[in-house]
Amino acid sequence: MKIANAYFEAMANRDVEMIISLSADDVNCISTAGELKGTTSFHGFHERFAQMLSKFTLVDAFGNDEKAVIIYKADTLPVQDLTAVEYITVKNGKIVTTESIYDATPFAQYRAAQARH
Incomplete structure (x- = not known):
């Protein structure tokens, strides 16, 4: 849970460098937006997310040092x-x-709305 909590705090603080320092070189990020492999892609993803983030709130977190789930509102x-x-x-x-x-x-x-403008 220590790493998952540190990951959440880094996201909440928009600290992309901390997120990358917590990640393995071959980190794999899977989301509804697709799959990203490696720290370069992961860095870009979190950099873009940090730029558009205005509020980030932890709802719950549970797990252990190897597997954890964090639930948040953004x-x-x-x-x-x-x-x-x-x-x-x-x-x-x-x-x-x-x-x-x-x-x-x-x-x-x-x-889609932005593309129409």
Whole structure:
């Protein structure tokens, strides 16, 4: 849970470098937006997320030092009150996998509306 909690705090603080320091070189991020492999892609993902994040609140977290789940609410520029769940796998003190589960429909609707303008 220590790494999962540190990961959440780094996201809440928009500290992308801390997120990467907690991650294995071959970190794998799976979400409704697709799959990212490696710290370069993971860094870009979190950099973009940090730029649009306005509020980040922990709802719950549970697990152990190898597997953890964090549930949070986020307000972002395109979507308010997003609820997401991340299932985090840690090996040798580094995040190796994070699986994000959230409704991506509001993001798709926002992108479609922006494309029309």
